[in-house]
Amino acid sequence: MTEKWWHDKIAYQIYPKSFLDSNGDGIGDLRGIISKLDYIKALGIDIIWLSPIYKSPFVDQGYDISDYYAIAEEFGTMEEFDELLAEAKKRNMHIIMDLVINHCSDQHEWFRKALADPDGEYADYFYFREGKNGNPPSNYRSYFGGSCWEPVPGTDKYYLHMFAKEQPDLNWENPILRQKLFDMVNWWLEKGLAGFRIDAIMNIKKDLDFPDFGPDGPDGLSGCWRMIESVDGIGELLDDLKKNTFEKYEAFTVAEAFNLNKSELNKFIGENGYFSTIFDFSAQCLSDGKHGWYDSPDITFKKWRETIINSQLDVQKVGFEANIIENHDEPRGVSRFLPEYARNADGTKMLGTISVLLRGIPFIYQGQEIGMQNAIWKSVDEFNDINTIDQYYIARKAGLNNKDALAACCKMSRDNARTPMQWDGSEKAGFTDGEPWIKINPNCKEINAASQLDDLDSIFHYYQKLIALRKEKDIIVYGEFEPLCREDDQIFAYMRKLDEERLLTVCNFSEQSAEFEVPAEFEGSQCLITNLDRKVFKGKIVLKPYEAFVLYK
Numbered sequence: 001m002t003e004k005w006w007h008d009k010i011a012y013q014i015y016p017k018s019f020l021d022s023n024g025d026g027i028g029d030l031r032g033i034i035s036k037l038d039y040i041k042a043l044g045i046d047i048i049w050l051s052p053i054y055k056s057p058f059v060d061q062g063y064d065i066s067d068y069y070a071i072a073e074e075f076g077t078m079e080e081f082d083e084l085l086a087e088a089k090k091r092n093m094h095i096i097m098d099l100v101i102n103h104c105s106d107q108h109e110w111f112r113k114a115l116a117d118p119d120g121e122y123a124d125y126f127y128f129r130e131g132k133n134g135n136p137p138s139n140y141r142s143y144f145g146g147s148c149w150e151p152v153p154g155t156d157k158y159y160l161h162m163f164a165k166e167q168p169d170l171n172w173e174n175p176i177l178r179q180k181l182f183d184m185v186n187w188w189l190e191k192g193l194a195g196f197r198i199d200a201i202m203n204i205k206k207d208l209d210f211p212d213f214g215p216d217g218p219d220g221l222s223g224c225w226r227m228i229e230s231v232d233g234i235g236e237l238l239d240d241l242k243k244n245t246f247e248k249y250e251a252f253t254v255a256e257a258f259n260l261n262k263s264e265l266n267k268f269i270g271e272n273g274y275f276s277t278i279f280d281f282s283a284q285c286l287s288d289g290k291h292g293w294y295d296s297p298d299i300t301f302k303k304w305r306e307t308i309i310n311s312q313l314d315v316q317k318v319g320f321e322a323n324i325i326e327n328h329d330e331p332r333g334v335s336r337f338l339p340e341y342a343r344n345a346d347g348t349k350m351l352g353t354i355s356v357l358l359r360g361i362p363f364i365y366q367g368q369e370i371g372m373q374n375a376i377w378k379s380v381d382e383f384n385d386i387n388t389i390d391q392y393y394i395a396r397k398a399g400l401n402n403k404d405a406l407a408a409c410c411k412m413s414r415d416n417a418r419t420p421m422q423w424d425g426s427e428k429a430g431f432t433d434g435e436p437w438i439k440i441n442p443n444c445k446e447i448n449a450a451s452q453l454d455d456l457d458s459i460f461h462y463y464q465k466l467i468a469l470r471k472e473k474d475i476i477v478y479g480e481f482e483p484l485c486r487e488d489d490q491i492f493a494y495m496r497k498l499d500e501e502r503l504l505t506v507c508n509f510s511e512q513s514a515e516f517e518v519p520a521e522f523e524g525s526q527c528l529i530t531n532l533d534r535k536v537f538k539g540k541i542v543l544k545p546y547e548a549f550v551l552y553k
Contacts, residue, residue: 044467
């Protein structure tokens with residue numbers, strides 16, 4: 001495998017709206033990010049991913065872009081963005097941004113021109129189609145609920161939106177549009193971006209016949225993703241994108257690519273793949289309900305462990321995936337993957353140990369490094385996320401009462417990851433002097449960065465050590481992954497191998513003690529990190545609940 005500049009890097013995702021507010025308007029901003037670059041650098045971060053900061057009406061938190069060349073005034077100015085690039089470069093850190101090119105905002109100039117002339121040039125930048133017998137062109141349900149087709153005023157046509165109606169899908173079959181998107185991508189790379197996180201990229205290839213599918217819900221509609229999964233030809237579009245943009249700049253790219261067939265991995269992240277890496281969402285997908293969040297299954301330890309193991313074994317033959325515990329679209333990992341008894345500092349360290357030392361590129365989400373957890377939501381009115389509100393009403397229509405529908409949203413809402421970063425234990429968590437745009441998690445009094453920076457035994461300092469280990473040991477970057485104890489009911493253990501080097505990671509996910517036989521080859525070896533200060537690593541040992549340690553020889 002050819003070594004790339006990003007192979008040994010650690011990434012940190014910032015959700016700008018919730019990171020740090022510098023001007024008291026209750027919304028995080030670029031100036032706030034700049035002020036915390038030393039904090040991020042101290043953690044050991046190399047790459048910072050910014051969720052969307054482009055000009056937007058914020059129907060879907062900035063994933064509805066109205067101007068790809070402008071910074072949203074809520075976040076600051078282009079001059080401040082340039083300052084952020086320069087300050088990150090001084091600290092030897094790279095900035096990547098979200099690239100949202102499956103759809104734009106209905107306030108974008110292109111779409112406004114399309115609506116003004118539904119038969120004109122700009123209409124072909126989107127998917128305008130005539131209805132069928134007074135109904136939409138097909139029976140697709142959007143990701144946010146309801147039909148994917150919205151009527152074009154004054155005509156018998158509809159336009160396609162796989163997300164909110166304010167997010168019309170862009171027609172990638174149009175070469176003029178594609179070139180405009182390529183020009184925009186190159187403009188940002190010329191400015192100094194190191195690359196992009198690429199949003200919803202699997203959706204850019206459509207079946208232009210838009211065939212109906214059998215209904216999969218009581219609304220008589222079918223999930224739009226079924227059309228995406230059934231169509232071929234996305235590779236040609238992705239290859240075109242890569243060759244016209246990323247490849248010319250040696251850009252780092254990480255794609256959001258759900259439902260990818262294993263046989264396609266090499267095309268996506270192999271030696272000459274379309275992208276540097278893709279996110280491993282396999283563990284997150286374990287929460288997928290058949291009809292929505294209300295029937296989302298609980299994640300069992302053995303199923304979660306086996307899912308991660310299988311993903312590691314599949315991908316190591318091909319390239320690198322990006323490993324996550326949480327992000328802006330998921331609930332907090334501590335609240336999702338740890339049983340209630342382990343949602344403490346030691347359990348949080350254990351979860352981090354498993355994730356950071358896997359093969360792949362670790363992505364840390366803001367607040368993960370201090371163990372932030374899901375908030376307590378008392379009413380659906382407290383939620384801001386469009387998807388959460390939709391899921392609440394789906395649950396109610398399915399017959400759940402208010403309490404149970406709310407409980408499903410409390411467990412799964414994206415807003416759990418969007419509550420403000422907990423900088424200190426004050427009432428507003430050190431996030432703002434004003435009224436925060438979304439509620440502060442009251443547990444900021446116990447879980448916050450200020451207290452952890454002062455405590456060398458904190459979750460923050462533990463993550464700092466894990467990250468330092470990955471930078472120090474090539475075996476953690478390039479070593480082969482080999483699972484151990486796959487039938488054990490309590491232990492998650494795996495080995496990494498590189499030439500003659502060996503690294504052993506062992507974690508007890510149970511609230512009970514667990515026996516583990518230390519392999520003879522590791523007796524007397526070096527303990528690189530442990531969350532419970534174990535001293536003896538020889539023969540059959542008894543692990544304490546949520547104990548983690550890493551041996552190296």
